[in-house]
Amino acid sequence: MSNRISNNMGADDTDNTSLHSLPLGPEELPYVHKVGVPPKPKLLKEITDTLKETFLPDDPLRPFKKQPRRRKLVLGLQTVFPILEWGRDYNLSKFKGDLIAGLTIASLCIPQDIGYSKLAHLDPQFGLYSSFIPPLIYAFMGSSRDIAIGPVAVVSLLLGTLLQDEIDPVKNKLEYQRLAFTATFFAGVTQATLGFFRLGFLIDFLSHAAIVGFMAGAAITIALQQLKGLLGIKKFTTKTDIISVMKSVFGAVHHGWNWQTILIGVSFLVFLLFAKYIGKKNRKLFWIPAIAPLLSVIISTFFVYITHAERDGVQIVRHIKQGVNPSSVDKIYFTGDYLVKGFRIGVVAGMIALTEAVAIGRTFASMKDYQIDGNKEMVALGTMNIVGSMTSCYVATGSFSRSAVNYMAGCCSAVSNIVMSAVVLLTLVVITPLFYYTPNAILASIIISAVLGLIDLDAVVLIWKIDKFDFVACMGAFFGVVFASVEVGLLIAVSISFAKILLQVTRPRTAALGRIPRTSVYRNLQQYPEATRVPGVLIIRVDSAIYFSNSNYIKERILRWILDEEETLAEHKQPGIQSLVLDMSPVTDIDTSGIQALEELYRSLQKKSIQLNLANPGQVVHDKLHASEFANLLGEDKIFLRVADAIVMCAPKLEQV
């Protein structure tokens, strides 16, 4: 396979006549290595390799190889229930960490749950239900050690908005609940299906930048919604855009604001933000912001109870249904019109919930340096939501704020979720009546202080610095959510993300190369202004696979490079171009349209008497050049290992280094 078209500086004498004629001394004669043509893989192997790389890039069956049958069964069970694996090494010292972390996130989640269920237009107990069953399931099936499971602000808002468009949550309460469970069921099915069929990469199509913008927009929207509770306004818009909300708020200035409510709400908001500030300043005091919400609830509830502020118009939570989750299997719509609607809402909510959970899982896994399997994780989250939908829960996922607290409180495993779940169970069975006098304002304060953490200004600044297109996606999603609605923001985010991908594949970069002084390396002339052009030779690098989506553009762009170069040369009264060298290093693949474009380019160049040369085609490209006979048309001797070798042939008089 390893042919040498040129001389062998070692034992053999050069016998290549075309090289003999070159005016190069033997010490300058470079070693020219042939482009590699390994044996072509069998078709079936090629296909299975591609499929494997697409769907099983993490090689999940690796540990099963060369194992006895019994061991394979154990490994299989451990794959589905990772608790069987890490549970065997579990010990008391780990439990101590998990216990503290579990209690901390429980104290944080109880008031949040009650508030978030309001965002989803559901009764408070449904939030608590969703913090009981789903975390339990996740603890057995999930592979992240740090994630804290439960209802989260953004998904609650999204679900509330989408469901409200279909059914009025006040007038048709029961139907609304049923549709919520239906959506939760299909959210779970979507998640589990994506994981099972290893299509997890689909969520990668929502770009990081778009998520940052979407989250920030959702945070602002959620905070604005809380003005209702914080100011004690009774009549409030059902829309979520900033203009409608502001109209609602200022329309209610004279007769709708309740100063007692504002007093309670604002003072506790200040307290919560101060607690957050302390936690940020000193990382060891992380428990202060973690415990502050529950503390606020206790104090404010007690305060309302003794002053009977509810008589002065301070709105309170009142009744929360006591007891564990009732079954909701019979409430899910499996037929009819609402099945379709529930499915649609479920898919959207499930994808967003997944995006959030996977992002959290990855972040903490890379901080503690363990691997999490995205697809396995999706199956776990999906199962948890399917079971949840049958036990009166709505869509649960990993929460940013609570996972961070979990991590800082020293959690060691998913046992902290079990602890939290146990505490929530206790709350449901025993202490829900104690929340009767809890003012709504305090819940609003807690939610505002929680969602402010979703606004990541540093990330926005970094995005601006790194990639302007990403910044547009980020801002598009942000303004879409704030000024229109959650769905519009999401749609903008997805569209811009896709537009970026399409732009990338339609308009790849091309660059003219020059020789870096005193080397035989050829690089972009724009990046290396000190590089020199080779007289009579134009060297162009194509920075992308050549596919149908860009083959025409690439062909025409190369012809334009030639036109530009010839114009410049003519201006300086220099001779024209004799050779074009295409550096194919970044061309990782080519398809039929690409080959066609190359052929057209070749013919156009022939008419201009310019010789086409290719440098460093990769394996796949080289195979296809041969399969299509283009290599024969061009001439095998016009394909080189590197640009320098091509230059030796094109411009033999040029001094070589």
Next chain:
Amino acid sequence: MSNRISNNMGADDTDNTSLHSLPLGPEELPYVHKVGVPPKPKLLKEITDTLKETFLPDDPLRPFKKQPRRRKLVLGLQTVFPILEWGRDYNLSKFKGDLIAGLTIASLCIPQDIGYSKLAHLDPQFGLYSSFIPPLIYAFMGSSRDIAIGPVAVVSLLLGTLLQDEIDPVKNKLEYQRLAFTATFFAGVTQATLGFFRLGFLIDFLSHAAIVGFMAGAAITIALQQLKGLLGIKKFTTKTDIISVMKSVFGAVHHGWNWQTILIGVSFLVFLLFAKYIGKKNRKLFWIPAIAPLLSVIISTFFVYITHAERDGVQIVRHIKQGVNPSSVDKIYFTGDYLVKGFRIGVVAGMIALTEAVAIGRTFASMKDYQIDGNKEMVALGTMNIVGSMTSCYVATGSFSRSAVNYMAGCCSAVSNIVMSAVVLLTLVVITPLFYYTPNAILASIIISAVLGLIDLDAVVLIWKIDKFDFVACMGAFFGVVFASVEVGLLIAVSISFAKILLQVTRPRTAALGRIPRTSVYRNLQQYPEATRVPGVLIIRVDSAIYFSNSNYIKERILRWILDEEETLAEHKQPGIQSLVLDMSPVTDIDTSGIQALEELYRSLQKKSIQLNLANPGQVVHDKLHASEFANLLGEDKIFLRVADAIVMCAPKLEQV
């Protein structure tokens, strides 16, 4: 800008201590050139450059530069009406060529037009109308010299299928016609808009392979539809899939087939195919297949007229409305439900028509080596269809078969279209009554022999050889059209084309590199089995821009490369990996998610005590590495111009070539 981190083999002494410690003799000490950091372009310039490259890659304003105002006006007019440009050099010898070509394509188009309008479920005169006005408009505005404009088989079939789904063409003839004009209007608007906003690249998203499959499938479908006319069947299915058609055909065996019709149809089909064969064998006899259809029509019409075969059940064309195109401005639906439907159908038909016309334009332009401006071409086609929709024409575009005849007959400019248009006008005004006795069977034979040319078996074989994925797209589109419907086939073609793009950006290739013996070039170990690994160093090349859609995959794939390599090394009891060199040559861009992935990779490697090095980042990537501070985190001295330089630092003991 051009820094050198290493020694200068020339005048200066080396003063770099880290290099002093390397055990390399001065003759082995390679010249290490710094990665180029040109001044960052201004933000505004960056944005305008990107926009220009996306929408104006062909630099259409180039000729306007440095011109006086008056000249600019002339150039502007010439841009819109290219006839003003080439018309000035027009002469008699060119007209001779165009006259012959125009007469030839006219003789071919008249019978085809009558047949194709049947495919679109429209009366025969509408096909003739569409060969009169649109070619005239195109001749003034179009830039292709070889294209022959008129109704084409595939678009007629597509339009017929889509329109039939909305309105019954027999029962509601007038509404059907009105919807057809509405669709034509919006097809024109779509085409002109795409061209005007320079979004022509959108049609590049339908891959060549998908088009080949789609065209072949459409050809089969159209040929099958002609069995109705060829066999003289009266009751025929309105579906287009092969199964329904075959049921219809064989269901009519005993009482529906008409032997006189079959005799006429089949004998002339044989004649037409033989004429085609002669034309293919001897390219100079191209006029034989070109004239054969009209000849068949004349002979068979005469034959039916004298034998009165129509009394024996041979179906004939009967009445064709005489006279030029009536206005249809008031027939277009500008309001109501049909507006939306017409718009939808128009967009689809317009895109397909565009794809066909642009492909033809490009093919012949590259054969005669002139440039056509895709966007300008779309404006011309769009205008022609808009005007057409107001003059009782349906969607016209460039025809493959007639353009080829046009080219071979020696056309020199769009004047051949004007000639054809004049002949069609004459036909409409004078000789339509002569078509009264033309048997439908002859039209069926003409269409079958025409569409068989759309089946490009050679292209299919080539696609199979070059790219298996393309072959799947091709077959998917083909079977979709044949077994389901034109829309399904189209949908499959577009979906597979998109799936390919998405696959490309989600699962890019990575490769381990080794050193090619006796060079300092590092290449894919799989492609060059003779290349050698560098002990203690793993060199990985990432073959794609790193974007949000693949950043995670790339990170995890690289970690898996390390895992695999370490396993192999452990098996052979060799020391582990100390350094990872990432060859960034093909990484043309990186976004925020990509930078994040690199950071995560860096941290994971740190925990494994593996040093990360980057080789040859491009300009954009290098800028972003700096903007994000990742370059500082990694260390500026870990970024190298090429892999060989990185290896010098990582494995200093390795002998250098």
